[in-house]
Amino acid sequence: MPSNGRPMLDDLIASLVDQVYDVIVVANTWERDGSPCLLESAGLPVCVVEDERExxxxxxxxxLGLDTVARHAGWLGDTEWDVLVVNDDVVCPPGLVETLSGRMRATTAVCAYPDQAGGQREILHTQAGPVPLSQRIAGYAFLLRGEAGMRADESLVWWAGDDDIDWxxxxxGGALLVPGIPVEHRAPDVQTNASPVLSAQTARDMDTFVAKWGVRPW
Structure with missing residues (x-):
């Protein structure tokens, strides 16, 4: 979970206490008083990775988070592991991780995400390309099959990186849309809309995505 320390981060972690065994916070442009390494959470170990690049x-x-999780899995001797990637403004429903993991590992998929549009059927996408918005990846909450080694394209700085992971x-092996477990996304696009720099970056990222894939994601 990347975070600059917004108060919503605490609610996110609290929603995951009974669902995961490790939390990785990638601290960036930290806004809380005190070091992010002092972050505490009731009932869960929290590992803080600070991004020192500008x-x-x-x-x-x-x-940074995915690499850290892979190292932890290696230390534990795990050959299979799941990684939930979430924004810090999300609240996860009970059973999210177990459901996404179980459904993903029942298929060939290496990525799974909750249906945020109220759909009733599970869909396994195996072809890169645009899909209806109701079936698009929830870029603020998705699960990866850790041992598959999926990584984000860092040339997509702020926008469409989730679609790139999805495609x-x-x-x-596939990207799986899973119904029945929507997450609460509390502040969509707030940081983007508040920053002219980030807003301008979204257009550049879309151009980068089209140059890579030949078509817009939506």
Whole structure:
């Protein structure tokens, strides 16, 4: 979970206490008083990875977290592990991780995400390309099959990196849309809309995505 320390981070972690065994916070442009390494959470160990490079790049933050999780899995001797990637403004429903993991590992998928549009059927996408918005990846809450080695494209700095992961996952086994477990996304696009720099970056990222895939994601 990348975070600058917004208060909503605490609610996110609290919603995951009974669902995960480890939390990785990628601290960036930290806004809380005190070091992010002092972050505490009731009932869960929290590992803080500080991004010391300049500039906001969510794909880089995701990769820092994914690399850290892979190292932890190696230390534990795990050959299979799941990684939930979430924004810090999300509240996860009970059973989210177990459901996404169980459904993903019952298929060839290397990525799974909750249906946020109220759909009733599970869909396994195996071809890169646009899908209806109701079936698009929930870029603020998705699960990866850790041992598959999925990583974000850091040339996509702020926008469409989730779609790139989704489309890449389809080529490596599939991306699975799972109904019945919507997450609460509390502040969509707030940081983007508040920053002219980030807003301008979204257009550049879309151009990068089209150059890579030949078509817009939506």
């Amino acid at each position: 500039g906001r790049n969510i794909s880089r933050w995701w990769n 890449s996952a389809r080529q490596q």
